[in-house]
Amino acid sequence: MQLTNEYDIVVAGAGIAGISAAVKAGSMGARVLLIEHYPFLGGMSSAGMVSPFMKSMAGDKELVNGVYKEVEAGMRKLGGMIDNGFYAWAFRSVANNLLSQNNVDIAYNTDVTDAFVEKGHIKYLTIATPHGLSKLYARQFIDTTGDAQLVALGKFPWLKGDEKTGQLQALTLFFRMGGIDVEKTAEYTKTHKEDFLPWMDFKYDFSKIISIAGYTGLIEKAKKEGRFPDEVDYVFFTTLPSSGEGAFNTTNILGIDPSTSSALTQAEQKGHEQVASITDFLNRDVPGFEKAFLIDTAVQVGIRETRRAKAQYMVTGDDILQAAKFDDVIARGCYGVDIHGQKGEKSRMDELEEGAWYDVPLRSLRAKDSENLMVAGRCIGATREGHAALRIQPTASATGEACGATAALAVKLNTSLDKVPYEKIRNELLHNIDA
Numbered sequence: 217m218q219l220t221n222e223y224d225i226v227v228a229g230a231g232i233a234g235i236s237a238a239v240k241a242g243s244m245g246a247r248v249l250l251i252e253h254y255p256f257l258g259g260m261s262s263a264g265m266v267s268p269f270m271k272s273m274a275g276d277k278e279l280v281n282g283v284y285k286e287v288e289a290g291m292r293k294l295g296g297m298i299d300n301g302f303y304a305w306a307f308r309s310v311a312n313n314l315l316s317q318n319n320v321d322i323a324y325n326t327d328v329t330d331a332f333v334e335k336g337h338i339k340y341l342t343i344a345t346p347h348g349l350s351k352l353y354a355r356q357f358i359d360t361t362g363d364a365q366l367v368a369l370g371k372f373p374w375l376k377g378d379e380k381t382g383q384l385q386a387l388t389l390f391f392r393m394g395g396i397d398v399e400k401t402a403e404y405t406k407t408h409k410e411d412f413l414p415w416m417d418f419k420y421d422f423s424k425i426i427s428i429a430g431y432t433g434l435i436e437k438a439k440k441e442g443r444f445p446d447e448v449d450y451v452f453f454t455t456l457p458s459s460g461e462g463a464f465n466t467t468n469i470l471g472i473d474p475s476t477s478s479a480l481t482q483a484e485q486k487g488h489e490q491v492a493s494i495t496d497f498l499n500r501d502v503p504g505f506e507k508a509f510l511i512d513t514a515v516q517v518g519i520r521e522t523r524r525a526k527a528q529y530m531v532t533g534d535d536i537l538q539a540a541k542f543d544d545v546i547a548r549g550c551y552g553v554d555i556h557g558q559k560g561e562k563s564r565m566d567e568l569e570e571g572a573w574y575d576v577p578l579r580s581l582r583a584k585d586s587e588n589l590m591v592a593g594r595c596i597g598a599t600r601e602g603h604a605a606l607r608i609q610p611t612a613s614a615t616g617e618a619c620g621a622t623a624a625l626a627v628k629l630n631t632s633l634d635k636v637p638y639e640k641i642r643n644e645l646l647h648n649i650d651a
């Protein structure tokens with residue numbers, strides 16, 4: 217495939233938000249290029265090994281359909297997904313198919329390194345490829361880099377971390393283990409309920425994914441003996457499709473701002489140190505893990521929060537928890553405010569009432585002061601609390617899809633983003649806002 221240097225739409229960053237944006241815009245006939253730093257797709261859903269998909273059902277109403285459901289269906293067909301848990305290989309395989317079916321060009325091994333802006337319009341990006349630097353022109357740009365890279369490179373306004381303290385959520389290096397006797401360890405949880413997190417109900421259906429979080433009594437003892445990381449308070453894992461396998465969202469890397477490469481190096485080193493101690497602890501101390509073994513660690517440390525855009529509207533924690541509705545709704549969600557606390561900061565998980573959901577407004581995808589830049593996924597315009605709810609994969613997919621639809625309509629109608637009639641955007645997204 218020969219790439220050109222001019223497209224209708226350039227999407228930067230191929231995590232679930234960028235993939236969803238590109239698939240939607242491609243399906244509407246736009247000429248789309250998706251740029252990705254890695255030589256593979258998925259961002260946190262793949263390099264970060266993040267699984268499962270967080271919930272997107274309000275009661276029995278599914279809030280996110282569209283590209284997200286196509287990814288899910290594809291992974292189930294491959295045998296790479298059960299319940300809401302999935303393998304990174306299945307995600308990459310399905311996403312590659314969807315992008316090629318919708319005629320999206322992909323530039324792997326490519327970094328956006330600069331943005332040339334005139335009167336709020338991004339005119340072109342500078343990209344670094346294995347062949348050197350080149351310019352890339354487009355009419356519309358979508359920032360799904362997770363780190364709001366296009367926003368920052370274009371010198372559009374952005375925020376980072378807590379509004380008062382600047383603190384960023386903790387980092388986590390995911391890992392997977394095999395050979396776990398899940399039934400045995402589940403039995404142990406039932407006899408030590410006080411050592412497990414309050415949301416656990418200890419009723420297990422082994423045909424479905426199960427989640428276990430705790431072992432605090434055993435951890436306390438191991439910490440006293442100096443063989444468990446101080447930063448980690450509990451072991452959290454979900455079982456994956458194959459029997460005896462678990463995905464561990466357990467390491468807890470604190471005091472690091474992952475937006476610089478030196479800090480990321482430090483995070484990577486700390487993450488691997490923690491994995492070694494935690495797996496050793498599980499083997500030695502935890503019933504059911506006697507024969508368990510480390511299968512793999514994620515390609516990179518998982519990043520929950522870095523830069524996010526200042527947008528025309530910033531979704532707040534109150535919008536989330538009070539289930540706000542907006543006239544310019546483009547997506548919906550029901551996940552609450554989930555902040556993995558930094559050093560000296562308490563973690564939070566504030567949920568919505570059962571069955572409630574909130575709208576995500578189009579304006580939160582419109583990077584402030586820009587004419588042709590939209591943001592989705594982790595780059596979304598929100599306060600720290602709002603961001604802590606909207607960052608999950610189903611919502612990232614829905615906001616990406618909304619960017620793809622809006623940008624494709626702007627191209628089709630030969631108009632600016634702000635002049636695309638909302639009714640037309642709405643019609644493209646009914647499955648995510650009216651179903």
Ligand SMILES: Cc1cc2nc3c(=O)[nH]c(=O)nc-3n(C[C@H](O)[C@H](O)[C@H](O)COP(=O)(O)OP(=O)(O)OC[C@H]3O[C@@H](n4cnc5c(N)ncnc54)[C@H](O)[C@@H]3O)c2cc1C
Pocket residue numbers: 228229230231232233234251252253254257258259260261264266267268269270271326327328329360361362363365387388389465518519520592593594595607608609610612
């Ligand atoms: C530890 C952890 C646990 C989580 N748990 C869950 C969970 O259980 N369920 C859930 O649904 N969500 C969970 N999340 C949240 C969710 O995984 C992410 O917020 C979501 O996947 C982000 O998607 P995204 O597309 O916005 O960004 P990302 O997945 O971060 O993708 C951004 C992409 O942009 C690329 N990129 C960056 N800069 C450039 C550049 N300059 N040029 C080219 N490419 C670039 C990156 O390589 C990456 O591929 C978790 C997150 C973490 C970190």
